[in-house]
Amino acid sequence: MWNRLKRLHHLNGYATLFLFISGILLFIPSLRGPLASYRVMLKDVHIWIGFATVAFLLLYVRYFAFYYKVIKKQPGKKRNLALVIGLIIGWIISGTVLTFQRSLPEELVQASLVVHDVFTWIGLPVLLFHSVTRSGWFRKRSDQLQDKKKELYAFSRRGFFKYGIVTLLAIFLGPSIYKWLKQVMDDGGSTLQEVALNSTNELSPLPIPATQSAPPIGGGYEGKFRIYTVTETPVFNNENWNFTIDGLVDEPVSLSWEEFVKLKRTVQVSDFHCVTGWSVLHVTYEGILLKDLMKKVKLKENASHLKFYSGDGVYTDSLSLEQAALDDVMVAVLMDGELIPSDYGGPVRLIVPKMYAYKSVKWLVRIEAIDHVHEGYWQVRGYDTDAWVGTSGTT
Numbered sequence: 067m068w069n070r071l072k073r074l075h076h077l078n079g080y081a082t083l084f085l086f087i088s089g090i091l092l093f094i095p096s097l098r099g100p101l102a103s104y105r106v107m108l109k110d111v112h113i114w115i116g117f118a119t120v121a122f123l124l125l126y127v128r129y130f131a132f133y134y135k136v137i138k139k140q141p142g143k144k145r146n147l148a149l150v151i152g153l154i155i156g157w158i159i160s161g162t163v164l165t166f167q168r169s170l171p172e173e174l175v176q177a178s179l180v181v182h183d184v185f186t187w188i189g190l191p192v193l194l195f196h197s198v199t200r201s202g203w204f205r206k207r208s209d210q211l212q213d214k215k216k217e218l219y220a221f222s223r224r225g226f227f228k229y230g231i232v233t234l235l236a237i238f239l240g241p242s243i244y245k246w247l248k249q250v251m252d253d254g255g256s257t258l259q260e261v262a263l264n265s266t267n268e269l270s271p272l273p274i275p276a277t278q279s280a281p282p283i284g285g286g287y288e289g290k291f292r293i294y295t296v297t298e299t300p301v302f303n304n305e306n307w308n309f310t311i312d313g314l315v316d317e318p319v320s321l322s323w324e325e326f327v328k329l330k331r332t333v334q335v336s337d338f339h340c341v342t343g344w345s346v347l348h349v350t351y352e353g354i355l356l357k358d359l360m361k362k363v364k365l366k367e368n369a370s371h372l373k374f375y376s377g378d379g380v381y382t383d384s385l386s387l388e389q390a391a392l393d394d395v396m397v398a399v400l401m402d403g404e405l406i407p408s409d410y411g412g413p414v415r416l417i418v419p420k421m422y423a424y425k426s427v428k429w430l431v432r433i434e435a436i437d438h439v440h441e442g443y444w445q446v447r448g449y450d451t452d453a454w455v456g457t458s459g460t461t
Contacts, residue, residue: 074129081119113161156182159178160179160181179343267405281403289347291338291346293409297380300429302408311359314366336396349401351396351398355397360433368437377430377431378429381428382427383442394419399413411428424449
């Protein structure tokens with residue numbers, strides 16, 4: 067029985083290690099571009115391995131009474147068992163919610179994302195420490211050191227070795243944990259005004275916000291934007307920025323920044339949903355409704371879709387004309403009364419509130435009318451072409 071329990075323990079350990087590695091690769095924003103072609107596959111495997119841990123946990127049940135008798139008089143091991151089981155259950159529940167987020171309440175999804183992240187950043191160093199200090203290599207090495215000298219500066223060699231591992235974990239994992247905590251838990255550097263101050267774009271004149279934008283009628287957005295990009299953030303100024311609408315149109319247009327900011331704008335309050343589970347609510351956007359903008363160019367009869375180009379020269383996406391005609395699809399210039407910062411996709415970005423945010427193209431510089439479905443940057447890598455949030459919209 068003991069050997070079977072050890073084999074099960076090792077299988078669960080390998081599964082957990084894979085979940086750690088794949089989860090961190092999926093989380094790190096700077097890897098979204100380099101790993102884009104493998105992202106969907108990695109996510110799917112991550113989910114299936116996560117469900118496999120459910121089976122491991124259920125198999126543990128038959129051995130629980132046996133193992134508990136073994137560690138009954140060892141409080142440290144009992145605490146460790148409770149911690150590990152708690153982490154696994156927390157990951158399973160929160161991960162399941164994130165997997166089926168489209169059919170679950172938004173508040174539950176956002177709470178599960180935070181729980182999943184917290185458990186990961188707590189569990190990663192704990193379980194790595196647990197794995198290393200209980201490995202045969204560690205025990206053999208620390209026993210050899212213990213035989214040479216019993217103490218070193220009031221620590222046993224075994225203890226010194228353990229604390230050395232803790233230090234290494236802190237050095238390698240500390241920056242990532244700090245970045246995550248700052249991004250998710252802290253307000254420092256995350257307000258719109260602070261992000262706007264760090265914007266790399268230099269355009270003039272700045273658009274004058276409508277009275278509904280400043281102060282924003284939405285009351286100021288609620289939540290945290292997580293900065294994702296598949297390229298370096300482009301830098302725009304009056305010389306290198308222009309906005310083009312062409313393709314299957316009778317009257318193509320090309321607007322300079324000075325001309326673009328003179329276009330009549332409208333204001334709306336929308337929610338912003340990312341396919342990874344986080345949302346930012348009640349954002350006050352000011353811009354031009356896409357359906358109104360397209361009236362200026364007179365679409366040809368054979369046009370069926372609009373293709374959107376990012377100023378990074380890489381990212382594209384598309385909408386059908388029916389989707390583009392929705393009342394809240396907007397070419398936005400301002401959010402909560404501020405020019406959209408470069409990190410948030412400014413100076414101009416597409417906003418499609420009823421779809422996940424990968425459809426809301428950042429740094430929008432061109433709209434092309436086409437006669438076919440265009441698969442955008444993420445669609446050719448496995449994402450849905452129609453990215454409806456929950457049951458919103460139609461296909």
